[in-house]
Amino acid sequence: MLMPKRVKFRKSQKGNRRGKAGRGHLVAFGTYGLKSLDAAWITDRQIEAARVALTRFMKRDGKVWIRIFPDHPVTKKPAETRMGKGKGAPEYWVAVIQPGKIMFEVDGVTAKVAEEAFRLASHKLPIKTKFVKRIS
Template sequence: MKRFNLKNNPTRQYKQIKKNVNQTNHILKRGYVGLRSLEQVQVDVSQINSLKQFLQKELKIIEKKTDQGKIKLWFYMLPNRAVTKLSPETRMGKGKGPIVSYCCYIEQGQLLFEIANLPEVKTLEVVSKVRNFISFKAQLLSRFS
C-alpha cells in the first residue's frame, strides 16, 4: 500500500487550519489599557458598530471632564468575513447563496481595542461598562506600573 505525504498532498482540496498562533494580536502595542477576549466568538457587524459608538461616546464624556488631553482609541474588531444564507426551503445543489451581512471572528486572547491617555480611575468604569455591553468574557490589560 502506497503512503502519501499528508503535508503536500495535491489531492487535498480543503484549506488547512493554521496551527501556529499569531503572537502579536494579544500584546498592547499602542495604548496603556486594552480589553482582551477570553473566548472564541463570531461578532456581527451591528454588534461591532454599536460597541464602537458606545466606546466613543463614553470616552468623549470622560475627555470633557478631565484635563489630560485627547483620549486615543485603537479598535481591532474589523468585519472581514462575509455571512451568506440561502432560504430554508432551498434544495441542495443550488450554490452558496447571497451575502447577508459581515462578521468578525475573534480568537481567544485577541485584543479588542486599546486606549491611551485615560486616567486610571476611569479605566475600571469604562471596562466594566464594556464588559456588560458585550456578550462574551473579556479581560482587562494595562501597562500602568
C-alpha cells in the same frame, strides 16, 4: 458599518475556532486594552455598538483604537428556501476572534475611567473579556 472595500472572493469557508491568538495579544497603541477570553465571531454591528459605548462614556477624552476588523463574510439563504441550490448570498461581516486577542485600546484617560468604559463596552459583546494594562 465596518466592512472591506474589496475582497478577492465574495464567499469564504467557516474555518475553525480552535487555538489562541498568535498575534494581536499585547497592548500596542494605548495604555489599556480589552482582551477576549473566548473564541467567537463578532459582527460589524457589535463592534460599532461597543465603540459607541466606549466613546460615550469617555466623553471625547482620550483616544480609542479598534484592533479588530470584520473581514470574514457570513452567507445566508433566503427565508423559505429549499435545501441545496448552492451557497447563500453574503449577509453580513464578522471578525474572527480567538482567546487572548486585544479588541479595543484606549489612552489619555485614567485607569478607573478606562475600566468602566470597557465594562460598558463588554456588555455589547457576546464573549467574556478582561481589562488589561500595557506591559512597560
